[in-house]
Structures are given as C-alpha cells and as structure tokens.
Amino acid sequence: GNEMITVEDGILKIDGYNATELAKEYGTPLYVMSESQIVKNFTRYVEAFKEYTEKTGKEFIVGYAYKANSNLAITRLLSKLGCGADVVSGGELYTAKLSNVPSEKIVFNGNCKTKDEIIMGIEANIRSFNVDSISELILINETAKEMGKVANVAFRINPNVNPKTHPKISTGLKKNKFGLDVESGIAMKAIKMAKDMENVNIVGVHCHIGSQLTDITPFIEETRKVMDFVVELKKEGIKIKDVNLGGGLGIPYDKNTEIPTQKDLANAIINTMMEYKDKIELPNLILEPGRSLVATAGVLLGKVHHIKETPVAKWIMVDAGMNDMMRPAMYDAYHEITPCIIRNENKKEVVNIAGGLCESSDVFGKDRELPKIEVNDIVAILDVGAYGISMANNYNARGRPRMILTSEKGVYIIRERETYADLLSKDIVPNYLL
Numbered sequence: 281g282n283e284m285i286t287v288e289d290g291i292l293k294i295d296g297y298n299a300t301e302l303a304k305e306y307g308t309p310l311y312v313m314s315e316s317q318i319v320k321n322f323t324r325y326v327e328a329f330k331e332y333t334e335k336t337g338k339e340f341i342v343g344y345a346y347k348a349n350s351n352l353a354i355t356r357l358l359s360k361l362g363c364g365a366d367v368v369s370g371g372e373l374y375t376a377k378l379s380n381v382p383s384e385k386i387v388f389n390g391n392c393k394t395k396d397e398i399i400m401g402i403e404a405n406i407r408s409f410n411v412d413s414i415s416e417l418i419l420i421n422e423t424a425k426e427m428g429k430v431a432n433v434a435f436r437i438n439p440n441v442n443p444k445t446h447p448k449i450s451t452g453l454k455k456n457k458f459g460l461d462v463e464s465g466i467a468m469k470a471i472k473m474a475k476d477m478e479n480v481n482i483v484g485v486h487c488h489i490g491s492q493l494t495d496i497t498p499f500i501e502e503t504r505k506v507m508d509f510v511v512e513l514k515k516e517g518i519k520i521k522d523v524n525l526g527g528g529l530g531i532p533y534d535k536n537t538e539i540p541t542q543k544d545l546a547n548a549i550i551n552t553m554m555e556y557k558d559k560i561e562l563p564n565l566i567l568e569p570g571r572s573l574v575a576t577a578g579v580l581l582g583k584v585h586h587i588k589e590t591p592v593a594k595w596i597m598v599d600a601g602m603n604d605m606m607r608p609a610m611y612d613a614y615h616e617i618t619p620c621i622i623r624n625e626n627k628k629e630v631v632n633i634a635g636g637l638c639e640s641s642d643v644f645g646k647d648r649e650l651p652k653i654e655v656n657d658i659v660a661i662l663d664v665g666a667y668g669i670s671m672a673n674n675y676n677a678r679g680r681p682r683m684i685l686t687s688e689k690g691v692y693i694i695r696e697r698e699t700y701a702d703l704l705s706k707d708i709v710p711n712y713l714l
C-alpha cells in the first residue's frame with residue numbers, strides 16, 4: 281500500500297511532509313512521488329526473487345517498464361538501486377541511457393519497432409530486442425547486417441492465457457495484437473528462421489499477459505507455457521539463456537481488495553520454474569514490472585476551486601483533470617481519493633470529484649463517502665505513480681503538472697510545470713497568416 285502516507289490529527293502527510301503545505305508551496309495540480317516507497321517496492325522484488333539465484337545460480341533481473349513513469353529522476357533512482365529497463369521506444373531507450381542503465385540490463389519491447397529504433401538498440405548493445413513478429417525479425421537481422429553487428433533477440437510469444445484483468449490492458453490472448461502465436465507454430469517458425477540468420481543471436485523467450493493482475497494463477501499458467509516452449513526449443517537444438525515473464529503484478533487501488541505480494545509472485549514463479557529443472561538448464565529470469573514499482577508511490581494533489589450541488593449530486597471541482605491523469609476516464613479505473621485535511625472522520629457526505637475539462641468523463645470519483653470538503657481544500661488522488669504523468673497530455677490547452685520527489689534529503693522538483701508558452705512552442709503559423 282501507500283506506506284509513505286500517514287494521517288496525524290487529521291492532517292495528511294507524505295513521507296512526513298504536510299500535503300496541504302506541499303500544495304501551497306509548489307502549486308496545484310501537483311504530482312508527489314515518494315522515494316521511500318519506490319525503494320521499498322523495488323527491494324521487495326529483489327528480496328523475494330533472491331531464492332531463484334540461490335537455487336539455480338542464474339541471474340534475476342528487474343527491468344523497470346519505463347512506460348509506467350519515465351521521469352528522469354525516477355529512472356535514475358531505480359537505476360542507482362541496480363534496476364534495469366524495459367523500453368518500448370527510442371525515447372525510452374534514450375532515457376535509459378541517460379539513467380546509466382548498463383546495456384546488459386536493457387530490453388526493448390513493442391510491436392512496431394522502427395528501423396531507427398533498431399539501429400539505436402544495436403548501437404547500445406542491449407540485452408535483447410523482444411521480437412514481436414517475423415517481419416520485425418527480418419528487419420533486425422538486415423539492420424544488424426548493414427551495421428556489421430549481431431543483435432540479441434528474444435521472442436515474445438503469445439501464450440493465449442487469460443489474465444483476468446481489464447480488457448484494455450490484457451495482452452496475451454490470441455485476439456490481442458502482441459506476440460508470436462505458439463499453438464499454430466508461428467513462434468517456432470520465427471525462431472527457426474532466426475537460427476539460420478547470421479546477424480541475430482537468439483537469447484531468450486519473452487511473454488507478457490497483461491497489467492494489473494490481481495490473481496497469481498495466470499502467472500503460473502504463463503510460466504508453464506513459456507517453459508514448455510523452452511523445452512520444445514531444446515529439442516530443436518536451440519538453447520535459451522533468458523526467460524522474461526513480463527510485468528503485470530497489480531496493486532491495491534481499492535484498499536479492501538487483497539492483492540498478491542512480490543513474495544507470492546516469487547513463490548509461484550520459482551516453484552513453477554523448478555518443475556523444469558530436470559528437463560533443461562534453467563535460464564536467467566527477467567521481470568518487467570512497471571505499476572507495482574511506482575504506482576503506490578505517487579499522489580496527485582488538486583485544489584478545490586468550486587463546489588456545486590445539482591438535484592442529484594454534490595460535485596467537488598478540482599484543478600487536476602483527466603489530462604493530468606487519464607486512468608479513470610480511459611479505463612473507469614478506481615483511485616482512492618481523500619481530502620488532505622480530515623475535519624471529522626465520523627461526519628461524511630457523498631460527493632463526486634471532478635476535474636475541470638470539458639468532458640463528462642473527466643471525473644476522478646463518483647459517489648465517494650468522504651469527510652467534509654470545503655473550497656480551497658487540497659484533495660489527494662492516490663496510486664497515480666504509474667501511468668499518471670506518463671499518459672498525461674495537453675487537452676484543453678492545459679500544461680502538464682509539476683512533479684516533486686519527497687526524500688530523506690528533502691523535497692525536490694523533478695519535473696517543471698508546463699507554461700502557456702510551452703504549449704504553443706511546437707506550433708508554426710504559415711507566413712501568409714502572420
């Protein structure tokens with residue numbers, strides 16, 4: 281959960297800092313990221329999977345999925361802790377390099393890598409391109425050949441496993457666009473093709489079945505599908521060095537639901553991997569968590585500017601909006617919301633909390649039972665550290681918010697608020713309109 285949040289005498293604090301004061305000092309809307317929480321989340325992965333290395337002598341690598349939040353301070357913090365990177369674009373690869381992530385801890389995902397991105401990845405000598413199609417494999421081989429290099433490739437398989445999550449964030453079903461189908465033999469065909477190519481080096485099998493998984497069983501199913509395939513490959517004389525099981529561990533957005541921990545995940549994956557120890561030499565294990573590393577560490581603070589009553593509801597209007605954090609509008613996602621001054625825990629009222637954009641879907645929470653909120657109060661939207669700022673946009677000509685980091689050393693601005701001038705900085709008016 282959100283271990284960095286405490287409430288003392290009705291005052292909400294983040295890493296010990298009074299949230300209302302932070303909002304006053306740094307302005308709203310404001311993203312607050314907690315260093316202590318990120319460190320905890322990362323360390324739990326390392327601790328939980330230590331056993332894999334102890335049992336097998338093989339590596340365990342966490343490649344943080346940059347898409348969750350690619351702010352440079354966050355990626356540097358994780359890199360400093362020893363975390364690798366899962367990148368899905370030239371921009372993310374650029375960020376990983378600026379974050380000093382060693383090349384052997386960078387993997388490149390995505391279903392439409394461009395030639396320019398492939399060149400960048402080969403130049404960076406990354407651990408693997410996770411190949412999503414035969415077409416991509418051919419382009420990687422050709423590009424590496426032109427460069428006089430050999431590219432490391434892993435193959436993203438589509439295992440047809442139901443992750444039991446929101447349809448918009450499930451990826452490992454036959455109907456999804458991702459991966460090479462195993463059942464029909466396409467995945468095997470691709471790897472056999474790669475075996476005959478001179479400029480690719482087969483290193484791994486990759487899989488990712490979806491995000492915000494709240495049940496361990498799909499991970500076990502996924503691990504089996506991947507490992508069964510690795511056994512098939514051995515029969516063909518192809519040795520797999522790395523198995524990458526993707527990301528996907530969920531977080532408790534709703535504080536009443538129980539979510540498996542990193543330890544639960546580790547137990548399930550390690551036990552399943554061990555079932556194969558007599559069949560093959562076990563591979564290095566890579567995971568690419570995004571959400572479970574940073575989501576709980578982030579809070580979005582918005583200031584209440586207006587309160588309005590309609591015949592059917594009471595609306596709390598805040599200056600944060602769907603452009604800052606689009607998960608509720610896009611996925612009907614639930615995020616816990618709380619005022620930062622809790623006046624009376626026992627006297628609650630039912631309210632809707634909305635942003636100020638001209639869209640009916642710009643609502644952060646409906647029918648929430650909250651302590652009394654007044655104009656000028658600060659409201660906190662929790663668990664926004666992942667897929668918050670990274671999916672923010674400028675809709676309604678709103679600058680993206682400032683982001684600060686709370687750490688033991690103090691409070692730091694880690695992303696500046698966009699100005700009106702920033703908003704127009706890429707627009708060009710043709711001469712005849714000047």
Ligand code: LLP
Nearest residue numbers: 345389488491492527528568569570571667
């Ligand atoms: N690896 C691959 C190949 C992925 O596609 C993803 C996420 C991850 C790793 C990281 O998954 P995580 O550990 O964060 O679940 N915008 C959506 C989430 C989209 C996830 C896309 N892929 C949301 O806000 O819920």
